[in-house]
Amino acid sequence: MNTNYKNSQFNVFFPHEGMMVGYNGYSNEFLELNPELYSILQDVIKSKDWVGLQEIHVEFFDALVELGFIIPDDANEVEKVKKAVYEMDQNDRKSYTLTINPTMNCNFKCWYCYETHIKDSKMSEQTITNVVNHVKKVVSGNSDLEYFSLSWFGGEPLLYFYKTVVPILQEVVPFCEERNVQFTAGFTSNGFLIDQKVIDLCKEYRSDFFQITLDGHRERHNQVRYVSKERGSYDEIVSNIKLCVKNEVRVSVRINVSEETLENIMQITEDFSDLTDSEKEYMNFSFHEVWQEEKDIVGDIQEVVNRFRSMGLHTLFHGANIDSMRSSCYADKNNQATINYNGDVFKCTARDFESSSREGVLLENGEIEWNQTYSKRMESKFKNAPCLSCKLLPICNGGCSQQAMEHAGRDYCLYDYDEDKKTDLIKDKYLYYIS
Structure with missing residues (x-):
């Protein structure tokens, strides 16, 4: 057995709460130690006497090895992360994810929306045909394909x-089914236009998921997300969410939270x-x-999450779930x-869809003609030197490929090189883990 080890x-x-909690970003494992064991570990890290630890406390040593906290001395951890990310982003032939913007117009006027609304923007008949051709080309051109996921956005x-x-x-649903490719689709929607006819057609064509946003309780939401300043949208949206779930259509209710909205956020539960x-x-x-929130309210959000759960509502907190190695952004993926x-083609959906920023164009035969921006994106990871020596590399890695591109040529840190902020992120993951 290799007796030469090192600290990860x-x-x-x-x-x-009187314990020392450890987390390893590569193994994604937590370890709870009493002060005595933690002191022993720190002494061994300084002395590098891993053989001695194995002799006096074999169970502790074995746990550290099993959970990835100590690793063989010749292991190259950074290369292991690179390999794992490459396999996930570049080498997955079993699935394909397509996002389509039918329009850039919107029936709401939310002040914070980063999208540029384009009145009367819609797909031409030719572009619709090109999209169908693209789906058919992807499905028929990959015999390993098992899953095709389509997201409607805008x-x-x-x-x-x-x-x-x-x-x-x-066109595309029966084409996938005939080739034994599992097709799923969903909508990122404000939910205002959902009705029974829409739901029936969605279920018929395997499109049984909606992500719908609430900006706090009724009063707060209607100040932010409205059809006009005289007409809010909260009651219609909540009613349509209920209509979906009563028809066995899944809904993820995204709740945007800030310090201002937290006070009355529990009122939402009453409406369901x-x-x-x-x-x-x-x-x-x-x-x-x-994203505009500057104060640290993660602990407050986690408390609200727990209260939602206590009422039988499935609840998640996105901020505590960051993990770029095991769950990278869709835009980082080749497929x-x-x-x-x-007909402009992009990777990221979190930026404006300006033609000057496109990464490719959709051709009539369904192929995508990618440009140099696409190539730069797919090669953008692991170029930031501070990330390569950082303890958060497996779960952060400088963020997504979009952030890497926007910082190209200069060192950066999403946590301002602040070790306390990095540790706070792991604390949040732990609180989510034990909740």
Whole structure:
């Protein structure tokens, strides 16, 4: 057995309720140590006497090895992370993810939306045909393909549900089924235009998922997400969410939270209290801290999450779930594309869809002609020197490929090189883990 070991670069320790909690970013494992064991570990790290630790406390030593906190001295951890990320992002032939923007127009006027709304923007008949050709080319051209996932984005995709969404689904769903490729689809929508007819067609064409946003309780939401300043949207959206789950259509209710919205956030639960337990199984609540929020409110959000859960509501907190190695951004993956209404092709959906920023174009035969921006994106990871020596490399790695591109040529850190901020991230993961 190799008796030469070293401390993993990816270990983080912090105190919690009289214990020392350890986390290893590569293994994604937590370890709880009493102060005595933690002191022993620190002494061994300094002396590098791993053989001595094995002799006096074999169970502790074996646990450290099994959970990845100590590793063989000749192991190259950074290369292991690179290999894992490459396998996930570049070498997955079993799945394909396509995002389509039927329009960049929207029936809401939310102040914080980063999208540029383009009135009357819609897909031409030719672009619809090109999209169908693309799906068929992807499915027929990869014998290893098992899953095809389609996401409707925008703009508000339901504005062109009948003119764009349904015609595409009518072509691609049976094509996938005939070739034993599992097809799923969902919508990122404000939920305002959902009705029974929309739901029936969605279920017919395997499109049984919606992500719908609430910006806090009724009063707060109506101040932010409205059709006009005289007409809010909260009650209609909540009613449509209920209509979905009663029809066994899954809904992820994204709740944007800030310090301002937290005070009355529990009022939301009252508006779903009439749902049965079986209906609640078709929905979850996902909390997202708004990017403009500067104060650390993670602990407060986690408390709200726990209160939602205590009421039988499936609830997640996005901020505590960061993990770039095991769950990278869709835009980082080779087998993904985003097609805009005009045939421009992008990877990232979190930026404006300006033609000047496109990464490719959709051709009539369904092929995507990628440009140099796409090549730069796919080669952008692991170029930031501070990341390569950081304890958060496996779960952060400088963020997604979009962030790497925007910082190209200069060193950066998403946590401002602040070790306390990095440790706080792991604390949040732990609180989520034990909740």
